[in-house]
Amino acid sequence: MNPFYNISDEYKLELLKVLEAQTYEFNKNEEILKKIKNRNFIGIILDGMIQIIKTDYNGNRTIIEELIENDIFGTKISSLSNNEYTITTKDKTKIIIIDYEQLIKINNTNIYYNQFIKNLLEIIINSVNDKNDRIEILTKKTIRNKLLEYFKIISTKNNSKNIYLPFTFTDLADYLAIDRSAMTRELKTLKEEGFIEIKNKRITLLY
Amino acid sequence: MNPFYNISDEYKLELLKVLEAQTYEFNKNEEILKKIKNRNFIGIILDGMIQIIKTDYNGNRTIIEELIENDIFGTKISSLSNNEYTITTKDKTKIIIIDYEQLIKINNTNIYYNQFIKNLLEIIINSVNDKNDRIEILTKKTIRNKLLEYFKIISTKNNSKNIYLPFTFTDLADYLAIDRSAMTRELKTLKEEGFIEIKNKRITLLY
DNA sequence: ATTATATTGTTGCAATTGCAACAAATTTAG
DNA sequence: CTAAATTTGTTGCAATTGCAACAATATAAT
Numbered sequence: 001m002n003p004f005y006n007i008s009d010e011y012k013l014e015l016l017k018v019l020e021a022q023t024y025e026f027n028k029n030e031e032i033l034k035k036i037k038n039r040n041f042i043g044i045i046l047d048g049m050i051q052i053i054k055t056d057y058n059g060n061r062t063i064i065e066e067l068i069e070n071d072i073f074g075t076k077i078s079s080l081s082n083n084e085y086t087i088t089t090k091d092k093t094k095i096i097i098i099d100y101e102q103l104i105k106i107n108n109t110n111i112y113y114n115q116f117i118k119n120l121l122e123i124i125i126n127s128v129n130d131k132n133d134r135i136e137i138l139t140k141k142t143i144r145n146k147l148l149e150y151f152k153i154i155s156t157k158n159n160s161k162n163i164y165l166p167f168t169f170t171d172l173a174d175y176l177a178i179d180r181s182a183m184t185r186e187l188k189t190l191k192e193e194g195f196i197e198i199k200n201k202r203i204t205l206l207y
Numbered sequence: 208m209n210p211f212y213n214i215s216d217e218y219k220l221e222l223l224k225v226l227e228a229q230t231y232e233f234n235k236n237e238e239i240l241k242k243i244k245n246r247n248f249i250g251i252i253l254d255g256m257i258q259i260i261k262t263d264y265n266g267n268r269t270i271i272e273e274l275i276e277n278d279i280f281g282t283k284i285s286s287l288s289n290n291e292y293t294i295t296t297k298d299k300t301k302i303i304i305i306d307y308e309q310l311i312k313i314n315n316t317n318i319y320y321n322q323f324i325k326n327l328l329e330i331i332i333n334s335v336n337d338k339n340d341r342i343e344i345l346t347k348k349t350i351r352n353k354l355l356e357y358f359k360i361i362s363t364k365n366n367s368k369n370i371y372l373p374f375t376f377t378d379l380a381d382y383l384a385i386d387r388s389a390m391t392r393e394l395k396t397l398k399e400e401g402f403i404e405i406k407n408k409r410i411t412l413l414y
Numbered sequence: 415a416t417t418a419t420a421t422t423g424t425t426g427c428a429a430t431t432g433c434a435a436c437a438a439a440t441t442t443a444g
Numbered sequence: 445c446t447a448a449a450t451t452t453g454t455t456g457c458a459a460t461t462g463c464a465a466c467a468a469t470a471t472a473a474t
Contacts, residue, residue: 054343064342104325109316117324118311124331131338132271136261138345139384141432142460170421177346179462184423186461348462349430377451386432391453393431415474422469430461440451 001126002070003044003119011112018106018113022097026089040100042074042120048093054085065130066090066167072123074100138177143186146176151196151205165201208333209277210251210326218319225313225320229304233296247307249281249327255300261292270381272337273297273374279330281307345384350393353383358403358412372408 004012015021023046026032032050045067052064052073064085067073073087106113133153140146150172154163165172173180190196197204211219222228230253233239239257252274259271259280271292274280280294313320340360347353357379361370372379380387397403404411 064339104329107318107321109318109321111314111316114314114316114321114324117321117328121324121328121331122311124328124335128331128335128338131335131342135271135338135341135345138342141384141386144460168421177348179348180422181424181463182461185425188423351430375451387452388433388454389431392455395453418471418473420469420471423467425466426464428461428463430459432459433457435456436454438451438453440449442447442449444445444447 001119001122003072003116003123005119006115007112007119011110015112015116016096018108019098020102024095024097026093026095028089028091028093030089030093032087032089032093032095040075042072042098042100042103044072044096044098045069046094046096048095049090050093050095051088051090052085053088065127070123072120072127134175143176143178143182144190146178147183147186147190150176151203155205161205163203163205165203168201208326208329210279210323210330212326213322214319214326218317222319222323223303225315226305227309230301231304232301233299235296235298235300237296237300239294239296239300239302247282249279249305249307249310251279251303251305252276253301253303255302256297257300257302258295258297259292260295270374270378272334273378277330278334279327341382350383350385350389351397353385354390354393354397357383358410362412368412370410370412372410 004015007015024032026048047069049066049068050073051066054064065073103117137146137149137153140149151163155161167175169184170180173183176183187196187198191198195205195207197206211222214222231239233255254276256273256275257280258273261271272280310324344353344356344360347356358370362368374382376391377387380390383390394403394405398405402412402414404413
């Protein structure tokens with residue numbers, strides 16, 4: 001959903017002004033968090049792609065989430081409160097930053113403000129759903145079950161037996177929080193047992 | 208946060224009427240999902256406690272979340288869309304059910320409606336934070352690191368080295384998605400190595 | 415086009431973990 | 445207060461997994 005759904009361009013400008021929103025543009029592979037001032041904020045991606053990545057003391061990278069156009073992120077909604085996280089652009093990316101307190105404190109009964117909050121609500125609810133899906137996967141105890149759950153979720157969502165990986169297998173292993181080589185091993189087994197077919201980034205479920 | 212924060216009792220009643228909200232009361236250990244009609248809804252817990260539990264085909268129980276007074280849940284926000292989930296009361300519990308479409312479709316510029324949506328936004332953002340925390344834990348690869356991450360999060364949140372488990376060790380194992388006996392084994396090791404002390408449900412961090 | 419970089423595939427091995435099957439302790443219900 | 449139910453502690457063992465170390469591909473950069 002577009003955060004400005006049901007808001008005319010005219011009102012959108014007015015809204016952004018009232019919210020004192022800031023627009024930023026970044027190139028590919030820039031680390032953007034550092035450039036945003038140190039307050040609670042909500043960011044909206046107008047265009048491009050970012051990854052929220054955590055690197056722990058062992059150097060293990062985890063993709064917390066990958067966000068594109070119309071997705072939102074921020075200190076209040078992406079565990080960005082602590083500094084183990086980095087936000088990196090994966091493309092030329094344009095974002096809007098809104099101060100969270102500013103957003104909440106406004107007592108504006110204008111219909112467009114109201115609509116905007118509703119839109120944010122809907123977007124965040126969707127992100128909660130994504131997180132629930134991920135938790136669902138992560139609570140599976142074996143690599144096989146994690147993979148199958150992941151396949152099931154994507155397949156159900158797209159109503160198709162074909163799954164096009166939105167990222168690399170390396171990233172998938174990160175997302176599932178499993179060792180990449182062990183994952184490859186299991187994928188091979190699943191292929192040999194006739195459960196799946198893999199062609200590049202397309203995985204076909206045969207069951 | 209209370210979903211009716213900053214809304215007078217008078218307006219609250221009016222709001223609930225406009226939203227066609229339904230109030231329900233359940234006893235302890237009732238399964239409540241079945242009793243709610245089959246539409247997208249947002250539930251608000253006025254009093255008591257519920258657990259959202261998933262049981263997979265192997266019979267593995269996972270506590271998706273445990274919710275108390277002022278927490279919200281629903282098909283749009285708790286992956287309750289499919290029927291592998293059960294919501295069970297852990298106490299005498301009183302809830303309000305609001306139809307999601309009804310909530311969103313209203314074009315009401317009344318200040319109390321606006322405030323209510325903002326409150327929901329804030330509550331859901333908090334629940335996103337909780338989920339991020341859990342994901343953070345679940346992405347750790349060893350039992351030890353899951354435990355330590357869990358301790359760290361709780362300890363940081365409460366700014367205390369003492370952690371009072373809000374549930375049983377059995378439930379903790381479910382929450383961390385690890386085998387309970389293996390968890391007990393690791394807790395023992397952590398004790399022996401002098402990292403923690405355990406007394407009933409209180410865990411003290413010694414580092 | 416060629417080089418550099420990143421991703422994927424593979425495998426042996428050690429370490430971790432889940433599982434099963436109990437006993438002991440604690441909590442709940444009647 | 446007593447019995448029943450649930451939770452906690454323990455341990456051996458087999459299975460799964462992470463890790464390390466490479467080779468082979470594929471992708472990106474100059």
